[in-house]
Amino acid sequence: MNLRNVILDALKTVNEDLQCEALEHISEQTPLFEVLDSLGTLDLILELESSLRNELGRYIAVANEQSMNRKETPFKTIVTLEAYLAERIEHESH
Amino acid sequence: MSHISFSNIAITAMVTTVGDQIIALEDEKERFGLDDETVARLQKTIGLKTRYIAQDDVCTSDLCVQSAKNIFEHTAINKEEIEALIFVTQSADYKAPSTAIIMQDRLGLPKSCAAFDINLGCSGFIYGLFTAFSYVNSGMKKVLLCVGDVNRHFAGEKDKILTPLMGDAGSAIIIEQTPSAQSFFALYSDGSGYQHLIIPKGGLREPSSEQSRIPTLRDDGSIRSDEDLFMDGKEVFNFAIKTVPPLIKELLEYAGYENDAIDYFVLHQANPYILKTIASRLKVSPEKVPLETGQIYGNQNSASIPGTINGFLSEPFQTSDLTIAIAGFGIGLSWGGAVLHTHAIYAPKTLRYTKDER
Incomplete structure (x- = not known):
């Protein structure tokens, strides 16, 4: 499973409703958390959980206590999000 | 606050009345200027379908009075034995006096009944319940707890973020001395987060002005x-x-229960994803955590826990002995929880407000 592609696909789906210009051409520097409102972040979490369930055949809880914390959110960029998801999957495997 | 427990005190009746207007999210597109994409997002992420709101001339106290009258009409509970009326709300009838005092008269409760308001939102049911249990524990026979809000009092008429989530409800709950196993409470506050949920102006700190309105x-x-x-x-x-x-974990530990001992986890109905995430973290089976209240009735603030019981769990609460965990959390920031026992209480299905009750 390519996590980066999972994230990009999820963001594409979220943006179908959100229609945010900054999400149309995502780079590693795109400040996801600043671009997404709370509903958008929640939508992204739901999309990611759904994709991960399809890929892995089990539920991975994507939200944590810092999900929507400006300073510590793993949703800052696709790079931080990818690292976070890898850690979540690893954690849930044990 | 340290944990507190009570013995031989329990809820014996619970009724919730909601606003009489059912509004579907689709029908509010024009009012809030929502496009189809935003409606789709709200339905997908929060599951919004409908909400029940009160007419413009209906106050929270009207919904609670209807709920309380229903209890007195359908149970053997004697009004004369109500020794306190506690009204938890953020939408009082007047800035002063306390609405609870006016409700004492409207309900025909004895003048020997203490009556006062508590200003709290989504944690309010837990705080009110704790106060009621404490009063009964100190010797009162029965306490009437009323909780709820009519949201037009503080939710912006054109606020497309918050207002479509809100529903109007008023619950009445009787707490009394009765044989029951121990109940357990914990209450918390963190005022450092007060700005995250706030009506910024219109109080003494930031007075009302033409601009602020x-x-x-x-x-x-x-x-x-x-x-x-x-x-x-x-x-x-x-x-x-x-x-x-x-x-919830600390309450269960304090009570000496495992998850399996709890029949239902009835949590403030903030949004379904938050509830699902909490259930997942607690490793609780989803069917024990009702989460539809917000989607059908709207966010009922302090009435959302009784609103969930009357709305979706009326049958088990009316017919069975149950052990439940409850938790409220929100404005303040403020949160609290309890582990309680109920014994086939009077808890009919949610009522809709009828003007005749005013």
Whole structure:
């Protein structure tokens, strides 16, 4: 499973409703958390959980206590999000 | 606060009345200027379908009075034995006096009944219940607890972020001395987060002015004034995920129960994803955590826990002995929980408000 592609696909789906210009051409520097409102972040979490369930055949809880914390959110960029998801999957495997 | 427990005190009746207007999200597109994409997002992420709201001339106390009258009409509970009326709300009839005192007269309760308001939102049912249990524990026979809000009092008329989530409800609950196993409570506050859910102006700190009453377009796309409720959704989400699972865990530990001993976890109905996440963190089976209240009735603030029981769990609560865990969390920031026992209480299905009751 390519996590980066999972994230990009999820963001594409979220943006179908959100229609945010900054999400149309995502780079590693795109400040996801600043671009997404709370509903958008929640939508992204739901999309990611759904994709991960399809890929892995089990539920991975994507939200944590810092999900929507400006300073510590793993949703800052696709790079931080990818690292976070890898850690979540690893954690849930044990 | 340290944990507190009570013995031989329990809820014996619970009734919730909701506003009589059912509004589907689709029908509010024009009012809030929602496009099809935003409606789709709200339905997908929060599951919004409908909400029940009160007419413009109906107050929270009207909904609670109907609920309380229903209890007195359908049970053997004697009004003369009500020794306190506690009204938890953020939408009082008047700035002063306390609405509870007016309700004492409307309900024909004895003048020997203490009556006062508590200003709290989504944690309010737990705080009110704790206060009621404490009063009964100190010797009162029966306490009537009323909780709820009519949201037009503080939710901006054009606020497309917050207002479509809100529903109007008023619950009445009787707490009395009765044979029952121990109940357990824990209450918390963190005022450092007060700005995350706030009506910024219109109080003494930031007085009302012509400017503060004018709704304007905000960065989050909503139209509201500084005298309307503001919510930082991201911060409130974090707060709920961070505080509620540990709260339930510590309560169960204090009570000496495992998850299996709890029949239902009835939590404030903030949004279904928050509830699902909390259930997942607690490793609780989803069918024990009802989460539809917000989607059908709207966010009922302090009435959302009784609103969930009357709305979706009326049958088991009326027919069975149950052990439940409850938790409320929200404005303040404030949160609290309890582990309680109920014994086939009077808890009919949610009522809709009828004007005849006023």
